[in-house]
Amino acid sequence: MRITLLTIGKTNSKELISLMETLEKRLPSFIKFERKELPDIKNSKNLSENELKNAEADLILSHLNPEDSLIILDEKGKEFTSMEFSKFFEQQMNNSVKHLVFCVGGALGFSNKIYTLNPQKIALSKMTFTHQMVRLFFIEQLYRSFSILSGKPYHNE
Secondary structure: OEEEEEEEOOOOOHHHHHHHHHHHHHHHHOOEEEEEEEOOOOOHHHOOHHHHHHHHHHHHHOOOOOOOEEEEEEEEEEOOOHHHHHHHHHHHHHOOOOEEEEEEOEOOEOOHHHHOOOOEEEOOOOOOOOHHHHHHHHHHHHHHHHHHHOOOOOOOO
């Protein structure tokens, strides 16, 4: 199984990039992982909220294949404990899912173009985080999930 984290906009913080890269270097022993940062929409200040969300949706959709399983990180999504998140990945592998694409939308959220695809929705927390920090938190939880699945000790068990 492959996992991709698809995001709108670049990560600007050198500290966050360093932390993400540290975790990403550990992931290949568990899973094929790729982080794709899509460019911000040009002239976004000249677009309405709906136009911007639709332009971001078109960009996201251009990076998806029909066989991809899309999961959006959404504040209204299902919340997991770390153990439950690891079981989620185990179920995906047992179901022979080939490619999971987790997506972080732009600052205004997702367009209806994305919601009409009826993707699975996962919330990392009820709290609000910057879009850049969500990337780090997701990658950390991905690493933690596969560490749990590989039998490494988990401090909360």
